[in-house]
Amino acid sequence: MTLAGARPSYRRRHWVVNRRLQFRFVGLLLACYVVLVIVTLAGMYGALWLTLYTFNLLQDPAYVSLFTTAGLILALELLLLAPPIICMGIWLTHKVAGPMVRICAVLERMARGHLGTRITLRKGDALIEVAEAINHLADSLQKP
Numbered sequence: 001m002t003l004a005g006a007r008p009s010y011r012r013r014h015w016v017v018n019r020r021l022q023f024r025f026v027g028l029l030l031a032c033y034v035v036l037v038i039v040t041l042a043g044m045y046g047a048l049w050l051t052l053y054t055f056n057l058l059q060d061p062a063y064v065s066l067f068t069t070a071g072l073i074l075a076l077e078l079l080l081l082a083p084p085i086i087c088m089g090i091w092l093t094h095k096v097a098g099p100m101v102r103i104c105a106v107l108e109r110m111a112r113g114h115l116g117t118r119i120t121l122r123k124g125d126a127l128i129e130v131a132e133a134i135n136h137l138a139d140s141l142q143k144p
Contacts, residue, residue: 015090018097021097022089025089029085029089098122098125103131119131119135
């Protein structure tokens with residue numbers, strides 16, 4: 001129950017509300033991350049093998065295994081960062097996709113003649129200015 005003048009709170013029920021937008025953004029984010037990982041690993045392995053070659057350490061199995069282990073640990077660390085990047089991408093796009101879904105629903109109701117409908121967004125959501133402009137438009141359409 002809300003008090004008069006208080007804004008109703010909206011709880012997130014689903015984090016993925018616009019699959020096309022959100023998955024495209026996360027895919028682009030992951031593609032950039034994969035390119036960064038490949039460039040980083042290639043540069044690191046090149047530097048490691050160049051160091052081994054320069055100091056003529058290629059015949060010493062201890063140095064070779066040490067450098068190989070360091071490279072594998074770095075590769076594992078980079079792979080472990082992928083899930084947080086996916087979660088961050090979903091969270092960031094939800095700040096835009098959630099308000100878009102709500103704005104579209106309110107606009108559809110207004111198109112059916114319910115001009116008293118208003119858009120209420122959560123604190124921190126994107127597109128708050130657009131929602132306020134639509135609410136202002138609805139107010140001006142309701143005035144005689």
